[in-house]
Amino acid sequence: MSDMTSNADAPRSPGRPRSVRADEAIVEAALDLLAEGSTIEALSIEAIAARAGVGKATIYRRWAGKEALLLDALRRLKGVMAQPEGHSVRDDLILLVGAIGRNVDPRASKIMPCLVPEVNRSPDHFRLYQNIIAPRRQLMREVLRRGIDEGLIRADIDLEVTMALLTGPMLIQRVLRWNPELDEQTLPEQVVDTVLAGIQAR
Protein backbone atom coordinates (compact mmCIF):
# COMPACT_ATOMS: atom_id res chain seq x y z
CA MET A 1 0.00 0.00 0.00
CA SER A 2 1.35 3.43 -0.83
CA ASP A 3 -1.28 5.82 0.45
CA MET A 4 -2.79 7.08 3.66
CA THR A 5 -6.20 5.50 4.08
CA SER A 6 -4.67 2.60 5.91
CA ASN A 7 -4.23 4.26 9.30
CA ALA A 8 -6.88 2.69 11.49
CA ASP A 9 -6.67 5.45 14.11
CA ALA A 10 -6.95 8.21 11.53
CA PRO A 11 -8.93 11.26 12.68
CA ARG A 12 -11.60 10.40 10.09
CA SER A 13 -10.80 12.61 7.13
CA PRO A 14 -13.70 14.59 5.73
CA GLY A 15 -15.25 13.92 2.36
CA ARG A 16 -16.08 10.73 0.60
CA PRO A 17 -13.88 7.84 1.69
CA ARG A 18 -12.03 5.69 -0.75
CA SER A 19 -13.92 2.68 -1.99
CA VAL A 20 -12.59 -0.61 -0.69
CA ARG A 21 -14.38 -2.29 -3.55
CA ALA A 22 -12.30 -0.29 -6.02
CA ASP A 23 -9.08 -1.36 -4.27
CA GLU A 24 -10.07 -5.00 -4.55
CA ALA A 25 -11.31 -4.71 -8.10
CA ILE A 26 -8.11 -3.09 -9.31
CA VAL A 27 -5.81 -5.68 -7.79
CA GLU A 28 -8.01 -8.54 -8.95
CA ALA A 29 -8.17 -7.15 -12.47
CA ALA A 30 -4.40 -6.90 -12.65
CA LEU A 31 -3.93 -10.47 -11.47
CA ASP A 32 -6.63 -11.74 -13.80
CA LEU A 33 -5.06 -10.11 -16.83
CA LEU A 34 -1.66 -11.51 -15.94
CA ALA A 35 -3.08 -14.99 -15.43
CA GLU A 36 -4.77 -14.77 -18.82
CA GLY A 37 -1.43 -14.52 -20.49
CA SER A 38 -0.62 -10.85 -20.62
CA THR A 39 3.01 -10.08 -20.15
CA ILE A 40 4.05 -7.81 -17.35
CA GLU A 41 4.82 -4.91 -19.60
CA ALA A 42 2.09 -5.61 -22.10
CA LEU A 43 -0.11 -4.96 -19.09
CA SER A 44 -1.41 -1.41 -19.23
CA ILE A 45 -3.04 0.79 -16.65
CA GLU A 46 -5.81 1.39 -19.14
CA ALA A 47 -6.53 -2.30 -19.51
CA ILE A 48 -6.54 -2.77 -15.75
CA ALA A 49 -8.90 0.17 -15.28
CA ALA A 50 -11.25 -1.08 -17.96
CA ARG A 51 -11.29 -4.59 -16.54
CA ALA A 52 -11.87 -3.31 -13.01
CA GLY A 53 -14.66 -0.97 -14.10
CA VAL A 54 -12.72 1.95 -12.71
CA GLY A 55 -11.35 5.23 -13.97
CA LYS A 56 -7.65 5.51 -14.54
CA ALA A 57 -7.50 8.37 -12.07
CA THR A 58 -8.74 6.06 -9.36
CA ILE A 59 -5.69 3.90 -9.90
CA TYR A 60 -3.26 6.81 -9.98
CA ARG A 61 -4.82 8.08 -6.78
CA ARG A 62 -3.62 4.90 -5.06
CA TRP A 63 -0.40 3.88 -6.74
CA ALA A 64 2.45 5.73 -8.35
CA GLY A 65 2.41 3.58 -11.46
CA LYS A 66 2.29 0.09 -12.90
CA GLU A 67 5.36 -1.03 -11.01
CA ALA A 68 4.04 -0.09 -7.59
CA LEU A 69 0.64 -1.57 -8.32
CA LEU A 70 2.09 -4.88 -9.42
CA LEU A 71 4.39 -5.19 -6.44
CA ASP A 72 1.35 -4.62 -4.27
CA ALA A 73 -0.83 -7.06 -6.18
CA LEU A 74 1.75 -9.82 -6.12
CA ARG A 75 2.06 -9.50 -2.40
CA ARG A 76 -1.59 -10.45 -2.03
CA LEU A 77 -1.25 -13.37 -4.38
CA LYS A 78 1.02 -15.63 -2.40
CA GLY A 79 -1.83 -17.37 -0.61
CA VAL A 80 -1.52 -19.65 2.34
CA MET A 81 1.26 -22.11 2.84
CA ALA A 82 0.77 -25.81 3.13
CA GLN A 83 1.12 -26.90 6.74
CA PRO A 84 2.86 -30.24 7.31
CA GLU A 85 1.13 -32.56 9.74
CA GLY A 86 4.22 -33.55 11.67
CA HIS A 87 3.56 -37.28 11.70
CA SER A 88 5.90 -38.67 9.08
CA VAL A 89 8.92 -36.84 7.71
CA ARG A 90 8.43 -38.49 4.34
CA ASP A 91 4.76 -37.53 4.12
CA ASP A 92 5.50 -33.98 5.18
CA LEU A 93 8.19 -33.63 2.53
CA ILE A 94 5.89 -35.00 -0.15
CA LEU A 95 3.26 -32.51 0.90
CA LEU A 96 5.71 -29.60 0.77
CA VAL A 97 7.21 -30.63 -2.55
CA GLY A 98 3.78 -31.17 -4.04
CA ALA A 99 2.76 -27.70 -2.92
CA ILE A 100 5.53 -26.03 -4.93
CA GLY A 101 3.90 -23.87 -7.55
CA ARG A 102 0.51 -25.01 -6.30
CA ASN A 103 -0.84 -22.02 -4.52
CA VAL A 104 -4.38 -21.66 -3.35
CA ASP A 105 -4.94 -19.07 -6.02
CA PRO A 106 -4.92 -20.93 -9.34
CA ARG A 107 -3.75 -17.77 -11.08
CA ALA A 108 -0.46 -17.96 -9.23
CA SER A 109 0.91 -20.82 -11.29
CA LYS A 110 0.22 -18.92 -14.49
CA ILE A 111 1.69 -15.69 -13.23
CA MET A 112 4.87 -17.05 -11.70
CA PRO A 113 6.71 -17.72 -14.94
CA CYS A 114 6.14 -14.11 -16.01
CA LEU A 115 8.09 -12.95 -12.99
CA VAL A 116 11.26 -14.88 -13.70
CA PRO A 117 12.77 -12.20 -15.91
CA GLU A 118 11.73 -9.50 -13.45
CA VAL A 119 13.43 -11.26 -10.58
CA ASN A 120 16.71 -11.03 -12.45
CA ARG A 121 16.19 -7.44 -13.46
CA SER A 122 14.82 -5.67 -10.44
CA PRO A 123 16.18 -5.94 -6.90
CA ASP A 124 12.69 -5.12 -5.64
CA HIS A 125 11.21 -8.13 -7.37
CA PHE A 126 14.09 -10.28 -6.23
CA ARG A 127 13.43 -9.30 -2.63
CA LEU A 128 9.72 -9.88 -3.08
CA TYR A 129 10.36 -13.35 -4.45
CA GLN A 130 12.75 -14.21 -1.65
CA ASN A 131 10.28 -12.95 0.93
CA ILE A 132 7.60 -15.19 -0.49
CA ILE A 133 9.66 -18.37 -0.64
CA ALA A 134 11.77 -17.85 2.49
CA PRO A 135 9.07 -19.08 4.92
CA ARG A 136 8.45 -22.11 2.72
CA ARG A 137 12.14 -22.92 2.74
CA GLN A 138 12.12 -22.53 6.51
CA LEU A 139 9.24 -24.99 6.75
CA MET A 140 11.11 -27.57 4.71
CA ARG A 141 14.26 -26.94 6.70
CA GLU A 142 12.44 -27.73 9.92
CA VAL A 143 11.05 -30.97 8.56
CA LEU A 144 14.54 -32.03 7.50
CA ARG A 145 15.91 -31.17 10.94
CA ARG A 146 13.20 -33.29 12.46
CA GLY A 147 14.34 -36.13 10.23
CA ILE A 148 17.86 -35.69 11.57
CA ASP A 149 16.64 -35.65 15.17
CA GLU A 150 14.67 -38.81 14.59
CA GLY A 151 17.77 -40.50 13.22
CA LEU A 152 16.28 -40.94 9.76
CA ILE A 153 18.59 -38.50 8.02
CA ARG A 154 22.35 -38.21 8.34
CA ALA A 155 23.40 -35.28 10.48
CA ASP A 156 26.21 -34.13 8.21
CA ILE A 157 24.15 -33.25 5.14
CA ASP A 158 23.99 -29.75 3.69
CA LEU A 159 20.43 -28.62 4.39
CA GLU A 160 20.41 -25.92 1.71
CA VAL A 161 21.60 -28.29 -0.99
CA THR A 162 19.04 -30.86 0.09
CA MET A 163 16.25 -28.32 -0.18
CA ALA A 164 17.42 -27.41 -3.65
CA LEU A 165 17.33 -31.09 -4.57
CA LEU A 166 13.77 -31.39 -3.37
CA THR A 167 12.55 -28.12 -4.86
CA GLY A 168 14.39 -27.91 -8.17
CA PRO A 169 12.84 -30.82 -10.06
CA MET A 170 9.31 -29.84 -9.11
CA LEU A 171 9.88 -26.19 -9.94
CA ILE A 172 11.35 -26.69 -13.40
CA GLN A 173 8.57 -29.10 -14.25
CA ARG A 174 5.77 -26.83 -13.09
CA VAL A 175 7.20 -23.57 -14.39
CA LEU A 176 9.01 -24.74 -17.49
CA ARG A 177 7.34 -28.04 -18.37
CA TRP A 178 10.95 -29.16 -18.53
CA ASN A 179 10.24 -32.74 -19.52
CA PRO A 180 6.85 -33.44 -21.10
CA GLU A 181 7.15 -37.11 -20.22
CA LEU A 182 7.25 -36.53 -16.48
CA ASP A 183 4.10 -37.07 -14.46
CA GLU A 184 3.54 -34.12 -12.14
CA GLN A 185 1.24 -36.19 -9.95
CA THR A 186 3.76 -38.80 -8.91
CA LEU A 187 6.84 -36.60 -9.16
CA PRO A 188 6.80 -35.34 -5.55
CA GLU A 189 6.79 -38.87 -4.17
CA GLN A 190 9.52 -40.03 -6.54
CA VAL A 191 11.70 -37.01 -5.78
CA VAL A 192 11.33 -37.31 -2.03
CA ASP A 193 12.04 -41.05 -2.01
CA THR A 194 15.15 -40.74 -4.14
CA VAL A 195 16.55 -37.83 -2.16
CA LEU A 196 15.75 -39.54 1.12
CA ALA A 197 17.56 -42.63 -0.09
CA GLY A 198 20.60 -40.45 -0.72
CA ILE A 199 20.66 -38.73 2.65
CA GLN A 200 19.32 -41.41 4.96
CA ALA A 201 21.28 -42.51 7.98
CA ARG A 202 22.81 -45.91 7.41
Place this chain on the structure above:
Amino acid sequence: MSDMTSNADAPRSPGRPRSVRADEAIVEAALDLLAEGSTIEALSIEAIAARAGVGKATIYRRWAGKEALLLDALRRLKGVMAQPEGHSVRDDLILLVGAIGRNVDPRASKIMPCLVPEVNRSPDHFRLYQNIIAPRRQLMREVLRRGIDEGLIRADIDLEVTMALLTGPMLIQRVLRWNPELDEQTLPEQVVDTVLAGIQAR
Protein backbone atom coordinates in the same frame (compact mmCIF):
# COMPACT_ATOMS: atom_id res chain seq x y z
CA MET B 1 15.79 -18.49 -42.07
CA SER B 2 12.60 -17.51 -43.79
CA ASP B 3 13.67 -16.32 -47.19
CA MET B 4 15.23 -17.51 -50.39
CA THR B 5 18.88 -16.51 -50.39
CA SER B 6 19.80 -19.66 -48.55
CA ASN B 7 19.59 -22.07 -51.49
CA ALA B 8 23.19 -22.89 -52.28
CA ASP B 9 22.35 -24.20 -55.73
CA ALA B 10 20.20 -21.22 -56.60
CA PRO B 11 20.43 -20.06 -60.22
CA ARG B 12 22.29 -16.97 -58.97
CA SER B 13 19.67 -14.26 -58.93
CA PRO B 14 20.54 -11.03 -60.66
CA GLY B 15 21.22 -7.81 -58.83
CA ARG B 16 23.10 -7.09 -55.68
CA PRO B 17 23.25 -10.07 -53.32
CA ARG B 18 22.18 -9.73 -49.72
CA SER B 19 24.88 -8.78 -47.28
CA VAL B 20 25.95 -11.59 -45.01
CA ARG B 21 27.38 -8.97 -42.68
CA ALA B 22 23.92 -7.47 -42.26
CA ASP B 23 22.46 -10.87 -41.39
CA GLU B 24 25.08 -11.37 -38.71
CA ALA B 25 24.84 -7.84 -37.37
CA ILE B 26 21.07 -8.02 -37.00
CA VAL B 27 21.08 -11.28 -35.11
CA GLU B 28 23.97 -10.19 -32.92
CA ALA B 29 22.31 -6.88 -32.15
CA ALA B 30 19.12 -8.63 -31.08
CA LEU B 31 20.99 -11.00 -28.79
CA ASP B 32 23.10 -8.19 -27.37
CA LEU B 33 20.07 -6.10 -26.53
CA LEU B 34 18.39 -9.04 -24.85
CA ALA B 35 21.50 -9.86 -22.85
CA GLU B 36 21.71 -6.25 -21.71
CA GLY B 37 18.41 -6.61 -19.95
CA SER B 38 15.82 -5.66 -22.50
CA THR B 39 12.65 -7.67 -22.25
CA ILE B 40 11.51 -9.62 -25.24
CA GLU B 41 8.71 -7.27 -26.06
CA ALA B 42 10.48 -4.17 -24.95
CA LEU B 43 12.78 -5.12 -27.76
CA SER B 44 11.87 -3.16 -30.87
CA ILE B 45 12.79 -3.60 -34.48
CA GLU B 46 13.92 0.00 -34.44
CA ALA B 47 16.32 -0.63 -31.58
CA ILE B 48 17.72 -3.70 -33.28
CA ALA B 49 18.16 -1.84 -36.54
CA ALA B 50 19.88 1.07 -34.82
CA ARG B 51 22.20 -1.22 -32.87
CA ALA B 52 23.07 -3.23 -35.96
CA GLY B 53 23.72 -0.13 -38.04
CA VAL B 54 21.05 -1.25 -40.46
CA GLY B 55 17.87 0.15 -41.87
CA LYS B 56 14.59 -1.24 -40.66
CA ALA B 57 13.71 -2.21 -44.21
CA THR B 58 16.73 -4.49 -44.31
CA ILE B 59 15.30 -6.42 -41.41
CA TYR B 60 11.80 -6.64 -42.84
CA ARG B 61 13.30 -7.88 -46.09
CA ARG B 62 14.54 -10.96 -44.20
CA TRP B 63 12.03 -11.69 -41.50
CA ALA B 64 8.29 -11.28 -41.21
CA GLY B 65 8.52 -9.55 -37.85
CA LYS B 66 10.03 -9.52 -34.41
CA GLU B 67 8.78 -12.98 -33.58
CA ALA B 68 10.35 -14.65 -36.58
CA LEU B 69 13.61 -12.81 -36.07
CA LEU B 70 13.86 -13.82 -32.44
CA LEU B 71 13.11 -17.46 -33.09
CA ASP B 72 15.87 -17.39 -35.65
CA ALA B 73 18.33 -15.59 -33.41
CA LEU B 74 17.74 -17.91 -30.47
CA ARG B 75 18.41 -20.90 -32.67
CA ARG B 76 21.93 -19.62 -33.26
CA LEU B 77 22.51 -18.96 -29.59
CA LYS B 78 22.45 -22.47 -28.20
CA GLY B 79 26.18 -22.98 -28.62
CA VAL B 80 28.02 -26.22 -28.30
CA MET B 81 27.22 -28.90 -25.80
CA ALA B 82 29.63 -30.16 -23.21
CA GLN B 83 31.01 -33.54 -24.21
CA PRO B 84 31.50 -36.03 -21.36
CA GLU B 85 34.81 -37.85 -21.37
CA GLY B 86 33.41 -41.28 -20.69
CA HIS B 87 35.88 -42.26 -17.98
CA SER B 88 33.92 -41.86 -14.75
CA VAL B 89 30.16 -41.73 -14.56
CA ARG B 90 30.39 -39.40 -11.59
CA ASP B 91 32.76 -37.01 -13.33
CA ASP B 92 30.66 -37.00 -16.46
CA LEU B 93 27.53 -36.18 -14.50
CA ILE B 94 29.28 -33.37 -12.66
CA LEU B 95 30.42 -31.97 -15.99
CA LEU B 96 26.92 -32.13 -17.46
CA VAL B 97 25.25 -30.65 -14.41
CA GLY B 98 27.84 -27.91 -14.21
CA ALA B 99 27.21 -27.07 -17.85
CA ILE B 100 23.51 -26.36 -17.25
CA GLY B 101 22.90 -22.73 -18.06
CA ARG B 102 26.56 -22.34 -18.86
CA ASN B 103 26.65 -21.99 -22.60
CA VAL B 104 29.65 -20.92 -24.58
CA ASP B 105 27.97 -17.66 -25.32
CA PRO B 106 27.93 -15.70 -22.07
CA ARG B 107 24.82 -13.88 -23.24
CA ALA B 108 22.84 -17.10 -23.08
CA SER B 109 22.62 -17.16 -19.31
CA LYS B 110 21.23 -13.65 -19.26
CA ILE B 111 18.76 -14.30 -22.03
CA MET B 112 17.39 -17.60 -20.79
CA PRO B 113 15.28 -16.20 -17.97
CA CYS B 114 13.55 -13.86 -20.40
CA LEU B 115 12.30 -16.86 -22.36
CA VAL B 116 10.55 -18.58 -19.50
CA PRO B 117 7.29 -16.68 -19.97
CA GLU B 118 7.48 -17.15 -23.72
CA VAL B 119 7.87 -20.90 -23.38
CA ASN B 120 4.57 -21.01 -21.56
CA ARG B 121 2.83 -18.71 -23.99
CA SER B 122 3.92 -19.79 -27.42
CA PRO B 123 4.00 -23.37 -28.70
CA ASP B 124 6.75 -22.31 -31.08
CA HIS B 125 8.97 -21.19 -28.26
CA PHE B 126 8.13 -24.32 -26.31
CA ARG B 127 9.21 -26.48 -29.21
CA LEU B 128 12.36 -24.42 -29.65
CA TYR B 129 13.24 -24.86 -26.00
CA GLN B 130 12.61 -28.59 -26.10
CA ASN B 131 14.71 -28.92 -29.25
CA ILE B 132 17.59 -27.19 -27.53
CA ILE B 133 17.55 -29.22 -24.34
CA ALA B 134 16.53 -32.59 -25.79
CA PRO B 135 20.04 -33.51 -26.95
CA ARG B 136 21.45 -32.51 -23.59
CA ARG B 137 18.93 -34.72 -21.84
CA GLN B 138 19.87 -37.52 -24.17
CA LEU B 139 23.51 -37.07 -23.25
CA MET B 140 22.73 -37.32 -19.56
CA ARG B 141 20.47 -40.29 -20.17
CA GLU B 142 23.30 -42.17 -21.84
CA VAL B 143 25.68 -41.48 -18.98
CA LEU B 144 23.11 -42.80 -16.52
CA ARG B 145 22.59 -45.92 -18.64
CA ARG B 146 26.34 -46.45 -18.61
CA GLY B 147 26.18 -46.25 -14.84
CA ILE B 148 23.55 -48.95 -14.84
CA ASP B 149 25.57 -51.15 -17.16
CA GLU B 150 28.62 -50.74 -14.97
CA GLY B 151 26.59 -51.86 -11.99
CA LEU B 152 26.98 -48.52 -10.22
CA ILE B 153 23.34 -47.52 -10.49
CA ARG B 154 20.26 -49.59 -9.77
CA ALA B 155 18.55 -50.81 -12.91
CA ASP B 156 15.02 -50.07 -11.74
CA ILE B 157 15.30 -46.31 -11.39
CA ASP B 158 13.20 -43.89 -13.42
CA LEU B 159 15.68 -42.22 -15.74
CA GLU B 160 13.51 -39.17 -16.43
CA VAL B 161 12.97 -38.47 -12.76
CA THR B 162 16.66 -38.89 -12.08
CA MET B 163 17.53 -36.37 -14.76
CA ALA B 164 15.07 -33.93 -13.27
CA LEU B 165 16.75 -34.43 -9.91
CA LEU B 166 20.13 -33.64 -11.39
CA THR B 167 18.98 -30.73 -13.52
CA GLY B 168 16.40 -28.99 -11.35
CA PRO B 169 18.56 -27.71 -8.50
CA MET B 170 21.18 -26.29 -10.85
CA LEU B 171 18.59 -24.69 -13.10
CA ILE B 172 16.63 -22.91 -10.39
CA GLN B 173 19.84 -21.64 -8.88
CA ARG B 174 21.27 -20.31 -12.15
CA VAL B 175 18.03 -18.91 -13.54
CA LEU B 176 16.27 -17.78 -10.39
CA ARG B 177 19.05 -17.39 -7.84
CA TRP B 178 16.67 -19.52 -5.81
CA ASN B 179 18.77 -19.61 -2.65
CA PRO B 180 21.39 -16.85 -2.29
CA GLU B 181 23.30 -18.97 0.19
CA LEU B 182 24.05 -21.75 -2.26
CA ASP B 183 27.47 -21.89 -3.87
CA GLU B 184 27.10 -22.43 -7.60
CA GLN B 185 30.67 -23.67 -7.85
CA THR B 186 30.31 -26.67 -5.60
CA LEU B 187 26.64 -27.31 -6.27
CA PRO B 188 27.10 -29.70 -9.22
CA GLU B 189 29.34 -31.98 -7.18
CA GLN B 190 27.02 -31.93 -4.18
CA VAL B 191 23.96 -32.61 -6.29
CA VAL B 192 25.54 -35.47 -8.20
CA ASP B 193 26.89 -37.12 -5.07
CA THR B 194 23.60 -36.96 -3.20
CA VAL B 195 21.58 -38.23 -6.14
CA LEU B 196 24.09 -40.99 -6.80
CA ALA B 197 23.85 -42.03 -3.18
CA GLY B 198 20.10 -42.33 -3.64
CA ILE B 199 20.17 -44.44 -6.79
CA GLN B 200 23.33 -46.49 -6.34
CA ALA B 201 23.21 -50.24 -6.49
CA ARG B 202 23.54 -51.76 -3.06
Place this chain on the structure above:
DNA sequence: CATTAACGATACGGGACGGTTTCGTATCGA
Protein backbone atom coordinates in the same frame (compact mmCIF):
# COMPACT_ATOMS: atom_id res chain seq x y z
C1' DC C 1 -28.30 21.24 3.95
C1' DA C 2 -23.44 22.60 3.18
C1' DT C 3 -18.90 20.90 2.78
C1' DT C 4 -15.53 17.92 1.21
C1' DA C 5 -13.30 14.47 -1.29
C1' DA C 6 -13.50 10.27 -4.04
C1' DC C 7 -16.03 8.39 -7.82
C1' DG C 8 -16.50 6.92 -13.21
C1' DA C 9 -15.93 8.91 -17.53
C1' DT C 10 -13.68 11.38 -20.87
C1' DA C 11 -10.37 14.28 -23.24
C1' DC C 12 -5.77 15.78 -23.95
C1' DG C 13 -0.67 16.27 -25.12
C1' DG C 14 3.37 13.70 -25.49
C1' DG C 15 5.92 9.80 -26.64
C1' DA C 16 7.10 5.06 -28.41
C1' DC C 17 6.55 1.66 -31.94
C1' DG C 18 5.27 -0.89 -35.98
C1' DG C 19 5.12 -1.26 -40.68
C1' DT C 20 5.47 0.94 -45.16
C1' DT C 21 7.39 3.84 -48.50
C1' DT C 22 10.65 6.73 -50.70
C1' DC C 23 14.98 8.55 -51.19
C1' DG C 24 19.89 8.41 -53.27
C1' DT C 25 23.76 5.10 -53.19
C1' DA C 26 26.37 0.73 -53.63
C1' DT C 27 27.23 -3.70 -55.69
C1' DC C 28 26.41 -7.43 -58.29
C1' DG C 29 25.76 -10.20 -63.19
C1' DA C 30 25.37 -9.72 -68.11
Place this chain on the structure above:
DNA sequence: TCGATACGAAACCGTCCCGTATCGTTAATG
Protein backbone atom coordinates in the same frame (compact mmCIF):
# COMPACT_ATOMS: atom_id res chain seq x y z
C1' DT D 1 28.30 0.17 -69.29
C1' DC D 2 23.67 -1.02 -67.96
C1' DG D 3 19.85 -3.02 -65.57
C1' DA D 4 18.54 -5.13 -61.42
C1' DT D 5 18.56 -5.46 -56.74
C1' DA D 6 20.01 -4.57 -51.88
C1' DC D 7 21.61 -1.07 -49.05
C1' DG D 8 21.19 2.81 -44.98
C1' DA D 9 18.59 6.73 -43.82
C1' DA D 10 14.64 9.19 -43.27
C1' DA D 11 9.85 10.42 -43.34
C1' DC D 12 5.18 9.10 -42.56
C1' DC D 13 0.87 7.38 -40.48
C1' DG D 14 -1.91 4.77 -37.41
C1' DT D 15 -2.10 2.77 -32.95
C1' DC D 16 -1.35 2.29 -28.28
C1' DC D 17 -0.20 3.92 -23.85
C1' DC D 18 0.97 7.15 -19.95
C1' DG D 19 0.02 10.69 -16.83
C1' DT D 20 -2.83 14.70 -15.94
C1' DA D 21 -6.86 17.49 -16.00
C1' DT D 22 -11.64 18.22 -15.85
C1' DC D 23 -16.30 17.00 -16.16
C1' DG D 24 -20.85 16.07 -13.35
C1' DT D 25 -22.09 12.64 -9.65
C1' DT D 26 -21.99 10.27 -5.24
C1' DA D 27 -21.22 9.43 -0.48
C1' DA D 28 -19.86 10.53 3.90
C1' DT D 29 -19.30 14.39 7.87
C1' DG D 30 -21.25 17.95 10.76
